[in-house]
Amino acid sequence: MWENAIDFFSFTDANVIYVVLGTIILGASAAVVGSFTFLRKRALIGDAIAHSILPGICIAFILGGTKNYAFLIIGAFISGWISILLVDYITKKSKLKEDTAIGLILSVFFGVGILLMTYIQQSGNAEQTGLNYFLFGKAASMVGQDVIVFSVISVILIITVFLFYKELQLISFDEAFAQSIGIRVKLISFILSSLTVLAVVTGIQAVGVVLMAALLITPFAAARYWSGYLPRILILAAIIGGFSGFSGTYISYIAPNMPTGPWVVMVLSVIALISIVFAPKKGIVSRWFKQRKYRRLIQDENILKAFFQIAESNESFGEPKSVAMIRKKRYYSDRLINRIFKRLKRQGFLKQSASGYYLSKFGQRKAARLVKLHRLWELYLTEYLRIAPDHVHEDADTIEHLITPELEKKLEEKLNYPKADPHNSQIPYDN
């Protein structure tokens, strides 16, 4: 195995270089084009095209009678194009949804393709043997000529994306707006569809019909978890696509019998899953931690508020409160309340005595501020938005955790430092 690895990285075998270059170029350019179909929420259109080019290839073969490469690609391109048009037409002109139309078109086109393919096989034309490459891919048997074709097409793809970057970005995010500022949406969609078909027609020879969709959408699906800025996501997607192409080739080289295409997709999917789960900021894990942080903050603040309200109602500031008393104000489970007590004590907002917890000086100021924000907001809603006083509590309960000191100041000024809220409760100021 080590010898194989050394062999691989020494790149002495011309064939290895071709395959590696070919898959990297393909992976990267498909990722860039696929990103836009992803953004237009048409991720599966690539799958439809991939299946739909089969009849085109067969018809081109029947008409041409030979395995002329250019001829087959043109056939593939045309039938891929027709499939997109049909999906659009069916979606627009009937009550069927887009995903149904995609599934319908891809399977029927594929059926027609298989029918034609078996027909060709029966006809006994000796040249038909290579047609299968379009179905299952042939990454491992790429030769110099293929790499040249791939490179040319990839360069075309990337240059076109570069030239129309702004328009593509606009129609991907807001088609109506793009239309309104005079961008020719139909033309740009046409260009994007052509690019997609082109990417699929070339990519399919490397990874096969079924896995083509992955080359288009998975790199972007992974990259978008790492950044929010489109150019950066695109570059990242291209890198992920290229890297997967490279690793897939490597794995199939060092392990005998391993197919290249599926390994490319395997590497891609693993990168995507890792990104979805562990990416900083947008990943599942970090979002979970963030949510937990906010949930705890809100729980803490609610309990502090409950302390303040009880003390306010019976003038018992500084006296210890029991769990049961808090529970009447804010219905959490006993266990949760005890946990929050401990947390608040650690932070210095609560103090513990023999008979229970009470607000520290610091805690009392924080609680007073929360109560003030709550009541200010209630007053604001009734005065300025004319909402009935009995409808404002819920809203204030949510917003009180989010109001910033700047907003707080504005509210106070706007309401002219009011004494009481709409329910005639005192607004406690910190002085």
Added chain:
Amino acid sequence: MVGDAISHAVLPGIVIAFLWSGSRDSVTMLLGAGALGIISTFLIEFLTNKGNLQSDASIGVTFTWLFALGVILISAFTGQVDLDQECVLYGEIAYVPLDTIVLNSGVDIGPQAIYLLGAVLLMVIAFVWLGFNQLRITSFDPQYAISLGISATLWNYLLMAFVSFTTVASFESVGAILVVAFLIAPAATAYLLTKRLKTMIFIASITGILSAIGGHFLAISINGSIAGAMATVAGIIFGIAFVYVRSKTKGDAKITSRESIVA
């Protein structure tokens, strides 16, 4: 579209079941595929809800990944697995009569696939019959279903398990991709023609049967793949229905209802 995804995603389940049992025993393969069908449904939901991925993308990512896994498994155990990619992808119904069940007494009781598909047909009919109301409510209005105490999630998973069963049972006859034609095309045709669910199911069944018969004759006449021809005919029938509906509604204001069928 989930049907398409599942038909591809069950591949590793079939391979694992095959390696486990060491035979092409239909029941084991059905169980393996059913399990993978449920797992892929779960994965799709997980990526969509927890991972914040748009639903079409999570479908695409899930099924390509599982399919790649299946192909890798096949390649890794080529010596032991008597399955090949081509067979999985587009099957050949013409071989079905060759794979017959021979009883211990030596009597040939007919092709295995017929018994398998017959059993699955009965199961599907029983499932739809018994769960008709639940399926209908959870398909059209999951929130209402939940308010009635019907678990939309449970029925969704049950439905997907049945989609997997049907897919796998059809595998050796039509292959993973063309089975999608039969999952979607008849239903889409019927959906264009009627608004009533019961009528729709009825029309869809008739369309399915017609495509099967028509496809058979088409395939014989040009000596091609039967499964491919069946999908072609299903597509033609859809085309006719589509043109018919268009010509009928032409001139009218386009009235569409938002509820639609997800295969």
